[in-house]
Amino acid sequence: MKKIITIICLAITVTSCAQKKPxxxxxxxxxxxxxxxxxxxxxxxxxxxxxxxxxxxxxxxxxxxxxxxxxxxxxxxxxxxxxxxxxxxxxxxxxxxxxxxxxxxxxxxxxxxxxxxxxxxxxxxxxxxxxxxxxxxxxxxxxxxxxxxxxxxxxxxxxxxxxxxxxxxxxxxxxxxxxxxxxxxxxxxxxxxxxxxxxxxxxxxxxxxxxxxxxxxxxxxxxxxxxxxxxxxxxxxxxxxxxxxxxxxxxxxxxxxxxxxxxxxxxxxxxxxxxxxxxxxxxxxxxxxxxxxxxxxxxxxxxxxxxxxxxxxxxxxxxxxxxxxxxxxxxxxxxxxxxxxxxxxxxxxxxxxxxxxxxxxxxxxxxxxELYWKKEARAVYRENDWKLIRFADRPAELYDLTKDITEQNNLASQEPERVKMMFKKLFAWELTQERPLWMLQQRFEKYDIDRMDRYRTPELVKKEMEQYDKSK
Missing domain, CATH: 3.40.720.10 (Alkaline Phosphatase, subunit A)
Structure with a gap:
């Protein structure tokens, strides 16, 4: 009887603990x-x-x-x-x-x-x-x-x-x-x-x-x-x-x-x-x-x-x-x-x-x-509120996201030392990563870049949506 009571009490305790977990x-x-x-x-x-x-x-x-x-x-x-x-x-x-x-x-x-x-x-x-x-x-x-x-x-x-x-x-x-x-x-x-x-x-x-x-x-x-x-x-x-x-x-x-x-x-x-x-x-x-x-x-x-x-x-x-x-x-x-x-x-x-x-x-x-993103040559390093974007087809860009979440004011030319430092940290992070197990056909990289440029500013997005609605 004591063993049965002990087992029941243990089961109740386990169930109670389980139910406390969210x-x-x-x-x-x-x-x-x-x-x-x-x-x-x-x-x-x-x-x-x-x-x-x-x-x-x-x-x-x-x-x-x-x-x-x-x-x-x-x-x-x-x-x-x-x-x-x-x-x-x-x-x-x-x-x-x-x-x-x-x-x-x-x-x-x-x-x-x-x-x-x-x-x-x-x-x-x-x-x-x-x-x-x-x-x-x-x-x-x-x-x-x-x-x-x-x-x-x-x-x-x-x-x-x-x-x-x-x-x-x-x-x-x-x-x-x-x-x-x-x-x-x-x-x-x-x-x-x-x-x-x-x-x-x-x-x-x-x-x-x-x-x-x-x-x-x-x-x-x-x-x-x-x-x-x-x-x-x-x-x-x-x-x-x-x-x-x-x-x-x-x-x-x-x-x-x-x-x-x-x-x-x-x-x-x-x-x-x-x-x-x-x-x-x-x-x-x-x-x-x-x-x-x-x-x-x-x-x-x-x-x-x-x-x-x-x-x-x-x-x-x-x-x-x-x-x-x-x-x-x-x-x-x-x-x-x-x-x-x-x-x-x-x-x-x-x-x-x-x-x-x-x-x-x-x-x-x-x-x-710090946060990082990477896809082949393209990559991002965010340090606090500074964001560096590295491209394959153009110079890197730098943004202060506290003042510019739309990423319209590229500060790379005004902050050359910061850009250099962030480049080094981004590269150091990349060295810790594995090579991709599979690779995208390069022609699709152009599609990604073209899509980015097409929707590069809120003004371009709004204009495209207006034209799209009229066309439909």
Whole structure:
């Protein structure tokens, strides 16, 4: 009898401790514009659920990703480190890659020796699921269920239809909707809503245990697919701008459904919720807007690297706070691990930091005095608020982001010693990185530079959008 009582007491204690761990949900959009949310100042987009999240949590004015494109950005956030450390410098889209790369096709993916956020959370008692876009490798060895996650519903590749395929003729396996492992099951509804439903089901099944959900929407990445009902919400818009508004509305609705379920189950007070985006919006592809920033996806202006970023944790963070120091999506791994009771000293060679002590005021310093970005010859070094951009086709540029977030006033000629010093530090960082495991065909570099110049100033962006609307 004493043994039975002891076992029961121990079980109660373990359950109690487990329930004290916060649940974690990461809401992640794809190719959204920096301005394209109500909480970011948009007067066009309808995003009441995310606007409410911003009011109830912390809004970061300088949230960054580790790369301006999908795959590398995801590799950085899921490992908590600069992806260049393990050679993941380029996007993993086979038809864009040089045939001389070390790895091609399905062999391109997150190296299996890299631990993921789900791997680490598993060690401290979390169940984890990923729903939506994976884009970290198509081969079976890169599959989410082999990278620490317990459940998966989504697609392995980078983009697919938002509506179910009637048949799989001509559809590559990485674009098929997959439940767990090689069980191909097309959604019965619009994909954005389907992913939210999967997350809700996981919450209901694990409401008594600590869980982590990586809800990686493919919205608002191309193809530009929206329902008739959502398009009808924006009768005054045209063309792709109407489509991206409808897709954003659906994204917000899906996020709201998940947040409502947490409240219904009484889990909202003990759940960390983060919302962010994988890179800047590609204005020419989906009519997204990154204003007031210059630049777009795939380049190193702020419009390619700075993203919307929200975090809510009622037990630790005050509602309505605005945090102005730079943070990065690579900070999420150590932040979540520490929140769940893990010791960040157990994390291997990460570059991210636990941002909670900085945000709640326990630590008054910056989370990052230095940040780096790199894609072949192009690279960025940010030291405090000074930003150096190195190009392949023109002299380097230097900006003071405290005075010039639109990056219009190049100070390189006025600060030659600073430029020289920052060049040296950037090069020293590069020497610690691995060579890329696969390389982009050089002709695509020109596309990235041309896109940057096309959207180099807010004035150019506004002019293009005006012409685009008239043409439609």
């Amino acid at each position: 649940n974690i949900i990461f809401l992640f959009s794809d190719d959204a514009g920096y301005q394209d949310f109500g909480f970011q100042g948009s007067k066009v987009m309808i995003t009441p659920n995310l606007d409410k999240l911003a009011k109830e949590g912390v809004k970061f004015t300088q949230g960054y990703v580790t790369d301006a494109t999908c795959g590398p950005s995801r590799a950085g956030l899921i490992t908590g480190k600069y992806q260049q450390k393990f050679g993941y410098q380029e996007i993993n889209v086979p038809n864009y890659m040089s045939p001389n790369s070390k790895f091609l096709g399905d062999d391109m993916g997150l190296p299996v020796d890299q631990k993921t956020i789900a791997d680490y959370l598993k060690t401290i008692g979390y169940k984890s699921a990923v729903y939506g876009k994976w884009h970290l490798g198509n081969a079976d060895r890169f599959h989410p269920l082999k990278r620490g996650f317990d459940e998966f519903y989504g697609f392995r590749g980078g983009a697919r239809s938002y509506f179910p395929y009637s048949n799989f003729n001509g559809v590559h396996h990485d674009n098929k909707m997959e439940r767990n492992f090689e069980i191909f099951e097309e959604p019965k509804k619009y994909a954005t809503d389907a992913f939210a439903d999967e997350a809700i089901s996981f919450i209901e099944k694990n409401k008594n245990n600590p869980f982590f959900i990586y809800l990686a929407f493919n919205a608002v990445h191309t193809p530009m697919h929206a329902t008739k009902e959502d398009l009808a919400k924006f009768p005054n818009l045209k063309g792709k701008r109407q489509q991206v508004a409808a897709m954003t509305f659906a994204l917000d609705r899906a996020c709201g459904k998940v947040l409502d379920k947490l409240k219904e189950l009484g889990l909202d007070e003990n759940t960390i919720i983060v919302f962010s985006n994988d890179n800047g919006g590609p204005t020419d592809k989906n009519a997204s807007l990154n204003l007031p920033l210059s630049g777009t996806k795939s380049n190193h202006l702020e419009g390619g690297l700075r993203v919307p970023f929200l975090m809510k944790w009622p037990k630790k963070l005050k509602a309505g706070k605005v945090y102005d120091y730079p943070v990065s999506t690579m900070d999420l791994l150590p932040t979540f691990f520490a929140a769940g009771g893990g010791d960040v000293k157990d994390l291997e060679e990460i570059d991210g930091v636990n941002i909670v002590p900085f945000v709640n005021g326990a630590n008054k310093a910056r989370p990052h005095k």
